[in-house]
Amino acid sequence: MGLHQSELHSLLLLPLHLVVWLYSLLSFLPWYYFTGAGEKRTRATRVKARSTSGRTEGPYRCVDRFQSLATEDFPGKDTLDKLFQQAVQRFGDSDCLGTREVLSEENEPQPSGKVFKKLILGEYCWLSYQQVDSVVSYMGSGLAALGQQSKSMVAIFCETRAEWMISAQACFRYNFPLVTFYATLGEEAVAFGLNETGVTHLITSTELLETKLKGVLSQIPKLKHIISVDQRRVSTEGYPPGLAIHSMASVQELGSQPDNCDPQPSDLAVVMYTSGSTGRPKGVMVIHSNLTAGMTGQCERIPGLGPKDTYIAYLPLAHVLEMTAEISCMAYGCPIGYSSPQTLSDQSTKIKRGSRGDSSVLKPTLMAAVPVRRLLGGRVRLMLSGGAPLSSATQRFMNICFCCPVGQGYGLTETCGAGTITEVADNSTGRVGAPVICCEVRLRDWLEGGYTNQDKPHPRGEILIGGPNITMGYYRNESNCQDYFVDEKGQRWFCTGDIGEIHPDGCLQIVDRKKDLVKLQAGEYVSLGKVEAALKNCSLIDNICAYANSEQNYVISVVVPNQKMLTELARQRGVKGSWEEVCTHPAMEEVVLKEIKEVATSIKLQRFEIPVKVHLSPEPWTPETGLVTDAFKLKRKELKNHYLQHIERMYGRP
Known part of the structure; x- marks a missing residue:
């Protein structure tokens, strides 16, 4: 057979x-x-942190530094100026700060008829550590020659560039506390911060000076000197009388007799204004020892950091993650090449077609990032994401695309950006790692929200972070300082308002936020943050803001849809027109709402948590629109006001 x-x-x-x-x-x-x-594999699955008290609420410490918390990476280098001076001694002639040369600008017509300005850029031009050291000394001495006093504040309102870091190091060396503002912050908010701190000297760029500051300078009477970081001369026409405008080069020329002021670890280093998701910006007071401790914790999670690495800098330097990352790189001899979101990749908006973006030229090995940004790199061996937790799907996607570990960090301006960071060997997703070696984490029961340290399978509660990296509170804002406290041992703590759970290996996962909790008309509590985090897994959604009114019994949402996918679905359904017309078409709202319900049901959201109506927004949410912070966190008040008409429509009001 x-x-x-x-x-x-x-x-x-x-x-x-x-x-x-x-x-x-x-x-x-x-x-x-x-x-x-x-x-x-053994390292990935090991216990990374455990409770020092043996109780489920903690505090939890990294097992690698269980007996005491770290305060400095290099013994005796307990201020920022000492860190940099040591780096100058170790890496003197090595590259420190790099900027691409702008060869020319061209206007490039688009098929739509619009004209975009494109840059033709050359290679990176580098300043060595010794060269930066000289410029820093002359800049600090020049500020002193302009009347700046030790322990008096200097403000910086500028884009991310080498001159920002040079100015900052000058202020650290001469003990001028640095007041920082995001370059995307509105002029009224900047004016508020400048008046609150009473600064007399401001460092900025010509573009920001002319487009954002000029109209509000008359409202800032104490400001006497403006230093422009650009080469070109600024016309003084139209500026208030008594206000002197200088170039950075002219200030350095005044600094012919450099002299240090030897700041102490307890001296104020930075007043960092957060863009804030609600209300006026708050100035977080950060002393030198806060920053040295925070950076010690961050650097311990970056194995092999040193001169062989290259860091690409493009996030706002007024963001604590970017500032500490750059100062740490300088301390370890890692050269920093400056970039921007408009020039980062070959496809970036200001790069001429056929030209190379910054990442292609620099070939960085390290970069920091926040979600919703497009990330590119050549030799990148490690990415650290901060600002908001990545979804499991996004983190896995980035790991695969970039063939390198994508670590998540959790920290706040109030903790110098330090809290928890995933280890390179940890291949899990959706978590933000174990406490870094400079701090510890506790969970405080939040009974109203239903979170306790007795929850199963993992203890849950409000995340409290304690250690030498905890900052000193908010400048002239005692009413907001209730989130800080000092325990019986004299250790400072910050109450984050975020809800987390601790896994058996000591790693933290962010699950909710107290401010996002809304009580519906029928008495159910809805966590808007939880709903948003869950629904970001929808393939049709690029961004989402859930909204609930306590006088109503259901949740609604505003969605920024994925343009490519929604356009294709519109084509299949015969929906024609511009992108705006596609987004406002009732049929497309139904398509997105159907997927929202399917995804929400599959991940077991409660019935009352699922949005029953949706508005599709054709415009993306960026810091420039004022609808999200520079860390891409939702500004709920601004979003509500911006979409009020659509919110009222979804709640059945005329």
Whole structure:
């Protein structure tokens, strides 16, 4: 009796299966041995933090620094100026800060008829550590020659660039506390901060001076000197009398007799104004020892940081993550190449077609990022994401696309950006890692929201962070300082308002936020943050803001849809018109709402948590629109006001 056809087929394939099996066996063992895969797996699954009290609420500390919290990375280098001076001694002639040369500008017509300005850029031009050191000394001395006093504040309102960091290091060296503002902050908010701190000297760019500051300078009577970081001369016409405008070069020329002021660890280093998701910006007071501790915790999670690395800087330097990342890189001899979101990649908006973006030229190995930004890089070996937790799907996608670990960090301006960071070996997703070695984490029961340290399977509660990295409160804003407290041992703590849960290995996951809780008309509590985090897994959604009114019994949402996917679905359904017309078409609202319900049901959101109506917004949410912070957190008040008409429509009001 002959063989069945399927059996014959199997016999024919048997030699091939044997070859594949043998190849896999022979290649797996060397790979497993030489790559240290077994050791990495052991490290990934190990316990990374545990409770010092033995109780589920903590505090939890990193097991690698369990007995005491770290305060400085280099013994005796307990202020920011000492950190940089040590780096100058170690890395003197090495590259420190790099900027691409602008060769020319061109106007590029678009098919739509619009004209975009494009840059033709050259190679990176570098300043060595010794050169930066000289410029820093002359800049600080020049500010002193302009009347700046030790322990008096200097403000900086400027885009991310080498001159920002040079100015900051000058202020650290001369003990001028630095007041920082996001370059995207509105002029009224900047004026508020300048008046609150009473600064007399401001460092800015010509563009920001002319487009944002000029109209409000008359409202800032104490401001006497403006220093422009640009080369070109600024016309003084139209500026208030008594206000002197200088170039950065002219200020450095005044600094012919550099002299240090030796700040102490307890001296104020920075007043960092947060863009804030609600209300007026708050100035967080940060002393030198806060920053040295915070950076110690961050650097411990970046293995092998040193001169072989190259860091690409493009996030706002007024963001604590970017500022501490750059200062840390300088301390370890890692050169920093400056970029911007408009020039980062070959496809960026200001890069001429066919030209190379900054990442292609610089080939960085390290970068920091926040979600919703497009990320590109060549030799990137590690990315650190901060600002808002990445969804599991997004983190896995980024890991695969960039072929490198994408770590998540959790911290706030109030904690110098330090809190928790995932280890490089940790291949889990959706978590933000274990406490770094400079701080510890506790969970405080929040009974109103239904979170306690007795919850199963993991203890949950409000996240409290304590340690030497906890800042000193808000400048002239005692009413907002109730989130800080000092325990019986004298340690400072900050109450984050975020809700987290601790996994058995000591890693933290963010699950909610207290301010996002709304009570519906029928008495159910809805966490808007929880709903948003869940629905970001929808393939049709780029961004979402859930909204609930306590006088109503259901949740609604405003969605920024994925343009490519929604446009294709519109084509399939015969919906024609511009992108704005597609978004406002009732049929497309129904399509998105259907997917929202399907995803929400699959991940077991409660019925009352699922948005029942949706408005599709054709405009993306960026810091420039004022609808999200520079860390891309939602500004709920601004979003509500911006979409008020649509909110009222979804709640059935005329």
